[in-house]
Amino acid sequence: MFTVGGFTLMSRLLGFVRDISIASYIGAGAMGDVWVAAFRLPNLFRRIFGEGAFNSAFVPMYSRRLEEDGDEIADLFARRVISVMSVILITLFILCFIFMEPVIRVMNWGFAEDGRLEPAVNASRVTIVYLIFICLVAAFSAILNSRRVFGAPAFAYVVLNIIFIAALFIIIPRTGDPLKVLTWTVVVAGVCQLSVVVVACIRRGIKIAPRLPVVDDDIKRLGILMAPGLVSAGIQQINLVIGQTVASLQLGGQSLIYYSDRINQLPLGLIGMAAGVVLLPEISRNLRAGDSGAAKSSMAKGMEISMLLCLPAMVAMLVIPREIMFAIFEGGKFKPEDAIQAGWVLCAFATGTPAYVLAKVLQPGYFAHENTKTPMKFTIASAVVNMLLCWPLFKLLGAAGCALATSVAGWVNVGLLWFGLRGMDFLGLPKGFFSRLGRMLLSASLMGAVVWGLSLYAHDWIFAAGQRVSRLSVLGVMVLIGVIVYFLFIFATRVFTISELKKVLRRG
Numbered sequence: 001m002f003t004v005g006g007f008t009l010m011s012r013l014l015g016f017v018r019d020i021s022i023a024s025y026i027g028a029g030a031m032g033d034v035w036v037a038a039f040r041l042p043n044l045f046r047r048i049f050g051e052g053a054f055n056s057a058f059v060p061m062y063s064r065r066l067e068e069d070g071d072e073i074a075d076l077f078a079r080r081v082i083s084v085m086s087v088i089l090i091t092l093f094i095l096c097f098i099f100m101e102p103v104i105r106v107m108n109w110g111f112a113e114d115g116r117l118e119p120a121v122n123a124s125r126v127t128i129v130y131l132i133f134i135c136l137v138a139a140f141s142a143i144l145n146s147r148r149v150f151g152a153p154a155f156a157y158v159v160l161n162i163i164f165i166a167a168l169f170i171i172i173p174r175t176g177d178p179l180k181v182l183t184w185t186v187v188v189a190g191v192c193q194l195s196v197v198v199v200a201c202i203r204r205g206i207k208i209a210p211r212l213p214v215v216d217d218d219i220k221r222l223g224i225l226m227a228p229g230l231v232s233a234g235i236q237q238i239n240l241v242i243g244q245t246v247a248s249l250q251l252g253g254q255s256l257i258y259y260s261d262r263i264n265q266l267p268l269g270l271i272g273m274a275a276g277v278v279l280l281p282e283i284s285r286n287l288r289a290g291d292s293g294a295a296k297s298s299m300a301k302g303m304e305i306s307m308l309l310c311l312p313a314m315v316a317m318l319v320i321p322r323e324i325m326f327a328i329f330e331g332g333k334f335k336p337e338d339a340i341q342a343g344w345v346l347c348a349f350a351t352g353t354p355a356y357v358l359a360k361v362l363q364p365g366y367f368a369h370e371n372t373k374t375p376m377k378f379t380i381a382s383a384v385v386n387m388l389l390c391w392p393l394f395k396l397l398g399a400a401g402c403a404l405a406t407s408v409a410g411w412v413n414v415g416l417l418w419f420g421l422r423g424m425d426f427l428g429l430p431k432g433f434f435s436r437l438g439r440m441l442l443s444a445s446l447m448g449a450v451v452w453g454l455s456l457y458a459h460d461w462i463f464a465a466g467q468r469v470s471r472l473s474v475l476g477v478m479v480l481i482g483v484i485v486y487f488l489f490i491f492a493t494r495v496f497t498i499s500e501l502k503k504v505l506r507r508g
Contacts, residue, residue: 007154012266014161019262020329020468021168025178027333030116032255033248037108037116038123038183040244040258042130045092046138048230054085054135055142056367056375057225061218062146063284075207078143081222083213085139089132096128107241110248119179126183133190140197143206152200156193163189228376238383243402246394252338253399259329260321260346260403264353267313271306271357283368295368296428302361303429304436308495310357311440312486315448316479317350320455323462327471336465341399348400352407355414362417365426374420382413436495443489451482 026032058081065074096103101121104111111117141153167185172178201208247253286295317324322343330339366375386409393401421427455462461474490496 003150003154007151007158011154011157011161014158014165015262016328018161018164018168019259020331021165022178022182023259023329023334024332025168025172027255027335027338029252029255029333030114031119031179032258032333033108033111033252034116034120034123035179035182036244036254036258037104037111037120037248038127039186040241041096041103041107041124042127042134042186044241045131046134054138054226056363056372057222057370058139058142059146060284060368060370061222061225062143064288066146067285067288071205072207074146075143077218078139078206079208079211080214080216080219082136082139082208083211084215084219086132086136086210087213089135093128093132096131097125100125100128107245108248108254109245110250110253114251123179123183127186130186130190133187133194137190137193137197140194140201140208143208144197144200144204147204147206149200149204152197156196159192159196160189163192225370225372228372231376231380242386242390243406246390247399247402249394250399253402256338256342256345256399257403259334260325260342260349263317263324263328263346264349267310267353268356268360271309271313283364287368292426293428295365296426297430299361299365299426300428300430300433303358304433306357306361307354307437307440308490310354311444312447312482314350314353315444316451316482317346317353319448319452320478321347321350323455324475327462327468327475330465330471331468336463344397344400345403348397348403348407350407351404352410355407355410358414359410359417362414362421365421365424366417369424369426375417378413378416378420381416382409385409385412439493439495440490443486443493443495446489447482447486450485451478454478454481 022035023032026035062074062078065077101117104120104124105117108116108120111120137153137156141156144150144153164182164185167181167188171185172181175181198208244254244257247257282298283295286292286298322340325343325346326336326339329342330336363375366372386405389405389408390402393405395401397404418427455478458474458478461467462471464471491498
């Protein structure tokens, strides 16, 4: 988790540099909305086909072959899968390119009314190429993760932000056309990311030579397992799309959701994604070896570590959301009022952050059993909740209402996943789990009170327009103090002793 989380932290920090620069060039208005729409579409397919449905079906099947049949048979299966996957992705790209205008029109209701539709369609026809590269990145990453190689797949996302930063600081100042440069940068980044994981596979002797695509029994089995995952991942992304679509009715609404969600994604990426990436192959191996006790223990440990790290992040985003958004993004075309509005959106997202982290920890319990249908049903239920809440909350709270609807839907999903695992007798919680969780929440709340007090004292520095370096320095000091205070309370309330924490975090 910390290998993946460390590289994810590096990626997120570079991502903040990227997004701060993008915000300065295009702001939170019409051009910002166009960019968000163009970048969101390939990422949507990546989350549905690459990380969601594909991983949940492929990793247990590949891991079983590694355990039972050896590397050569497992790699042959992977090559067949990637060949078929490539054909599907190229076909999907062609269809999206041809029908891009109706796709953008449906996903962005407000664009046709004020001139945002045409530039969004043109930009999306470039960025959609990224779906081919990034889904293949996810496939090769799944192979590496199943072999307990986590560094290269996680570093691939660092490469994305390095390419973006180079374009922002070197190319855009020379061209003066930020939107065009950003769209083509997505394509270049995809090629570079794919190169990283392919080279990592070759260096470890994984045979990845392409084969003619053939739909055999294994591919059919994978397709059957993927089908519920496709629906589940698709609906989960529809939750987000619904919010963005409704928010498009407010000029700049999509940009506000995008930039605030970038902050919200920090704990989700560092903790939730890292836990999910590590737990799925680990639990799958445990089950194939007939050791269900070890599988339950891995999941319980994942929940404890995830909540230990997630709860203080949630509290911080609840108590100082406007300060965070203003300190990081205000400047250039991203105005102070944009930062303040984005702060309220971040606050709404933060209420659901633990839910999305826990979902990433709980879902491998189903996927490792090759059960993709049950999470699909739960995701459908949460999507219905989101659809029912999104419009009325938007009318009441604007873009923040869309974020709040997503958070509520996330908690519904987690509740269903939790009780479903209990029904399967696969939720082996250690003694004192809930007591420890309560003390974590108390420690995070006390830390939040300290951070809120610091924000009052540092108000004038944080809200100093045009002084980003000093603002970020003050925010960084507050974060550092918050982390220290939180772990002091963790040790004081005996959530963990230092020796216990070392034992929990020790690999293996």
